[in-house]
Amino acid sequence: MRSELARTLVAFIVFLAATAAAQSLKSSKTCAESAESGTHGEIRACQQKKLADANAALDTAYAKARKQLKSDGGASAEAQLVRAQQLWQTWMEAETSLCAQLSGWQTEGSGLALERDICKADLIRDRVSMLQRM
Numbered sequence: 001m002r003s004e005l006a007r008t009l010v011a012f013i014v015f016l017a018a019t020a021a022a023q024s025l026k027s028s029k030t031c032a033e034s035a036e037s038g039t040h041g042e043i044r045a046c047q048q049k050k051l052a053d054a055n056a057a058l059d060t061a062y063a064k065a066r067k068q069l070k071s072d073g074g075a076s077a078e079a080q081l082v083r084a085q086q087l088w089q090t091w092m093e094a095e096t097s098l099c100a101q102l103s104g105w106q107t108e109g110s111g112l113a114l115e116r117d118i119c120k121a122d123l124i125r126d127r128v129s130m131l132q133r134m
Helices: 001-029 029-035 040-102 110-132
Strands: none
Touching: 029 040, 040 110
C-alpha cells in the first residue's frame, strides 16, 4: 500500500514538473522570436537579459580562473590574469563598437545600442569559454 502511494506521489511530481517545464517553454520567446513579432522594447529587454547572463557567466569564470591560477601558479600568474582581463575589457569595448558599425550602425540610437549588446554578449561568451579552459 505504501509503495503504491509512493509511486503515485512520484508520478504526480513528475507530471507537475513536466507541465511546468512545458508551460515555461511556451511562454518564453527567444530573442529571434521577439524580433519577428515583438516591439523594439521586447527585443531590447531580451538582448539585455542575454547580456546580463553572459556577464554573470564571465564573473564566475574569471573568479574561478583567478582562484585556480593563484593556487597553482602563485601571485604572479594571478596578476598576469588580472592584467590580461583589464586589457581584454578595453579591447572588447573597441571591438564591440567596430562590430556594431560593421553591422551598419554608424550613429548613436536604439538600433546601435541593441547591436552593441549583441556583439558584446558574443565576445563575452567567447571569453568565458577561454577562461573555462584554464
